[in-house]
Amino acid sequence: MQNLTFFANIKLYVGFTDASSAALRELHPIAVPFFQPIVDDFYAAIEDHPGARQAITGGAAQIERLKQTLIRWMDKMLLGPHDEDYYELRARIGRMHVRIALPQQYMLTAMDRIRVRLLDVVRTRIGDDAAKVERIGTAVNQILDLELAIMLETYREDLESKHRNAERLATIGQFAASIGHELRNPLGVVESSLYLLRQHLKAEADVPAVKKHLDRIGAEVVRANKTIHDLLDLARNRPPQRRPTSLRELVDSAAEAALLPAAMTLHASIPPELTLNIDPDQTRQVLANLFINSSQALKGRGQIWVEGERSADGDVRVRVRDDGPGIPAEDRGRVFEALYTTKAKGSGLGLALCRRIMEAQGGGIEIEQRSDGASFLLTFPAGEPG
Amino acid sequence: MGTKSSNSVLVVDDNQDLAENIAEILVLHGYAVVIATSAEEALPKALPQGPALLVTDFRLPGISGAELVRQVRQRRRHVRAVVISAYTDDRTVAAAREAGADFLPKPVDFGALSRILDAA
Numbered sequence: 155m156q157n158l159t160f161f162a163n164i165k166l167y168v169g170f171t172d173a174s175s176a177a178l179r180e181l182h183p184i185a186v187p188f189f190q191p192i193v194d195d196f197y198a199a200i201e202d203h204p205g206a207r208q209a210i211t212g213g214a215a216q217i218e219r220l221k222q223t224l225i226r227w228m229d230k231m232l233l234g235p236h237d238e239d240y241y242e243l244r245a246r247i248g249r250m251h252v253r254i255a256l257p258q259q260y261m262l263t264a265m266d267r268i269r270v271r272l273l274d275v276v277r278t279r280i281g282d283d284a285a286k287v288e289r290i291g292t293a294v295n296q297i298l299d300l301e302l303a304i305m306l307e308t309y310r311e312d313l314e315s316k317h318r319n320a321e322r323l324a325t326i327g328q329f330a331a332s333i334g335h336e337l338r339n340p341l342g343v344v345e346s347s348l349y350l351l352r353q354h355l356k357a358e359a360d361v362p363a364v365k366k367h368l369d370r371i372g373a374e375v376v377r378a379n380k381t382i383h384d385l386l387d388l389a390r391n392r393p394p395q396r397r398p399t400s401l402r403e404l405v406d407s408a409a410e411a412a413l414l415p416a417a418m419t420l421h422a423s424i425p426p427e428l429t430l431n432i433d434p435d436q437t438r439q440v441l442a443n444l445f446i447n448s449s450q451a452l453k454g455r456g457q458i459w460v461e462g463e464r465s466a467d468g469d470v471r472v473r474v475r476d477d478g479p480g481i482p483a484e485d486r487g488r489v490f491e492a493l494y495t496t497k498a499k500g501s502g503l504g505l506a507l508c509r510r511i512m513e514a515q516g517g518g519i520e521i522e523q524r525s526d527g528a529s530f531l532l533t534f535p536a537g538e539p540g
Numbered sequence: 541m542g543t544k545s546s547n548s549v550l551v552v553d554d555n556q557d558l559a560e561n562i563a564e565i566l567v568l569h570g571y572a573v574v575i576a577t578s579a580e581e582a583l584p585k586a587l588p589q590g591p592a593l594l595v596t597d598f599r600l601p602g603i604s605g606a607e608l609v610r611q612v613r614q615r616r617r618h619v620r621a622v623v624i625s626a627y628t629d630d631r632t633v634a635a636a637r638e639a640g641a642d643f644l645p646k647p648v649d650f651g652a653l654s655r656i657l658d659a660a
Binding site: 334335338339341342343345346347349350353379386 | 555557558561562564565568626627628629646647648650
């Protein structure tokens, strides 16, 4: 197989060509009046089914939004252009299904409902030209096969990424535990020897040239102990201990923990009454990690915005964004994987830990596509009020 | 730093440098100190008579620190013991407490250690 993209490859496989695109464009004006009934039927089926319904947490308002999205989805499906941007857009929608944990079997059957209804339109509304009906019907089948392939690909990507992550975290955990504990002993010797050295030196310990180095040893021992502590924390994988937590206070304490340089400005826009039932220590670590990443990407000079609000569906979404260089598209899929890092001095643990913490709390973390800076969206599910 | 020369401490750690450093710091704090680098070496120094205070690492080659505390305190109830460890998981801490010892994580906070020992 030559170097084809995933999309080019499956287009080739199902026989989708420019002629297929043209046939779909031909169908578009004929199909538009049927979009609304198709969409109504689509969501009626989901609402009737408890297993599918549970992926939709926002009630009627969310269904209404999703219906509009599906209409745009069909519109784009028929109009094209069916290029790589199209693939990217579809893959994003697929990842959304993954994120809201819509089980694959419902995605499959839901897609089939659209196929049946659209082919019905083709059969009954195109007229007597059998060759045209055949041509357009084939194109509809082809594009829906492509859509299915893309959806399944996003489920597979997600599964692989999670699997890789779990494996890596487990490996790191074992290493971290043994190395971390091993290092604590020599550090303990250094620390206690430093203490004794200070005692023996008495007044001489305050001579600037001596003090400078004693202090350096002391500060570096503290830093090394902190790294070990973080590593062991990651290895331990403690379940979340939830308690009602003010989001605004949490952001403040995370900013403190991140030790942001003076030239980094943090703008927080969070309603004062916004309280979440979460593990405050772990969530603080998530926020602090994001702040530290922003600060490093901005070389210690720039802005971070934190916006939090409870949406109509009850979920709380917190956006952390900056005015830095952003995250290149090719890294976006992998930055949450353990040991994956784009920093010269990164451990590749920070965002992996963030994802694990958020998912353990039933929430999620994702990267938002933006042209200006990096933007992360944290989602905390509605659940019991804090 | 007080005058507790009547109080002696048995320090047990398989890292001899660390054992010596802990001993030296405790001496500075006014204690008399005996060192051992294993529980097997420590037992004859603690039984039937020995220091009233015991500071031991948890993970030792052979008999563990918690087991050492248990054996010593079985015969000498009044011995005050502190288990120190780089392992701070719940199991280690619980094992130390069940044996009748206080627990301190490594690296040892000497302020906290001397507060425990002074209270004995």
